[in-house]
Amino acid sequence: MRINRRNFINLSSLGIAGFTLQGFVNKESMQVQKPIVIATWDAGLNANKGAWEVLSKGGTALDAVEKGVMVTEDEISCCVGLGANPDRDGHVTLDASIMDHEFNCGSVAFLEKIKHPISVARKVMEKTPHVMLVGEGAQQFAISQGFNLESGKLSESADKTYQQWLKKSEYKPVINVERQNSKNANSQLEDKYKAPTRFSNGDWNHDTIGMVALDANGNLSGSCTTSGAGFKLRGRVGDSPIIGAGLYVDNEVGAVVATGQGEDVIRVAGASAVVEHMRQGKTPQEACRLVVEKIRRIKKEKAADIQVCFIALNKNGEHGSYALHNGFNYAVHTNEGNKLIESPFSV
Numbered sequence: 001m002r003i004n005r006r007n008f009i010n011l012s013s014l015g016i017a018g019f020t021l022q023g024f025v026n027k028e029s030m031q032v033q034k035p036i037v038i039a040t041w042d043a044g045l046n047a048n049k050g051a052w053e054v055l056s057k058g059g060t061a062l063d064a065v066e067k068g069v070m071v072t073e074d075e076i077s078c079c080v081g082l083g084a085n086p087d088r089d090g091h092v093t094l095d096a097s098i099m100d101h102e103f104n105c106g107s108v109a110f111l112e113k114i115k116h117p118i119s120v121a122r123k124v125m126e127k128t129p130h131v132m133l134v135g136e137g138a139q140q141f142a143i144s145q146g147f148n149l150e151s152g153k154l155s156e157s158a159d160k161t162y163q164q165w166l167k168k169s170e171y172k173p174v175i176n177v178e179r180q181n182s183k184n185a186n187s188q189l190e191d192k193y194k195a196p197t198r199f200s201n202g203d204w205n206h207d208t209i210g211m212v213a214l215d216a217n218g219n220l221s222g223s224c225t226t227s228g229a230g231f232k233l234r235g236r237v238g239d240s241p242i243i244g245a246g247l248y249v250d251n252e253v254g255a256v257v258a259t260g261q262g263e264d265v266i267r268v269a270g271a272s273a274v275v276e277h278m279r280q281g282k283t284p285q286e287a288c289r290l291v292v293e294k295i296r297r298i299k300k301e302k303a304a305d306i307q308v309c310f311i312a313l314n315k316n317g318e319h320g321s322y323a324l325h326n327g328f329n330y331a332v333h334t335n336e337g338n339k340l341i342e343s344p345f346s347v
């Protein structure tokens, strides 16, 4: 954090001596300035730019996290949105969730042929008494709200990867493990089950954008959108649309979003668990670390074959992350610019 004059005055008015606080929050990863937005993976850099257009004009964190991840949903080369990898039957099925500073939340799962699932999730939150809609019902709702039904045709790169996968058509999806950085990755799986870690177009096998933001008014919101796991069983739903697992926001404490093997995020109510550690006074990074380590303990030797990562932002604008394995990064946008940060990791 850099203490500028304005920050110093704000802190002083809280009765906190500037030098004391500076001593406390002088790590690079900690900032008290707002607005701020953080997003998963390198795709987060572009997504942050979309969010920043809202935040820099004094817009709400809720609008920012919707607009931000829409950028990624539009990027056909990326693994989010309709350009993403299909399930094992060749259909792209999408999950998304959004949550604001007042515990309002909405999500969609197993949604097909709709370009911006995050915006449908927001409509679920704002226009229905429900939190979650899935499958055909979610699609019908989207159409009723004016969303176009798209063709369902695979993007060129997804089709190429799918054709390649069809040759064997047989493995369990393993999300996000970079084999060259983690020599144990995939080690427990027979060859035929091993997932490709890099696609022919050079993209990593990560399929999610998660974003959390703090706006100029000091309110937090979060969003998450994904195609889940490439070549998953038809009907599989991950953590991303599950409030409390893939995403959680408590405006008194902080906001957290997850990426990686959704099944293992769900079983520990991941994002909510990270928020609760922050409530107990842990820094965002330490809170993320505690939940990642819990997953590692639960998975035992199978932890070698999965990746799980959390990013967290607290009420003071301090941010942090933690991943099970090497290779995870996240993008941070503040008044000082937009940059990618390599995440600390467990093994």
Ligand code: SD4
Pocket (backbone or CB within 6 Å): 175, 176, 205, 206, 207, 208, 226, 227, 228, 229, 237, 238, 239, 240, 258, 259, 260, 261, 262, 263
């Ligand atoms: C899921 N958590 O559906 C998502 C996948 C993911 O990067 O984050 N991939 O399990």
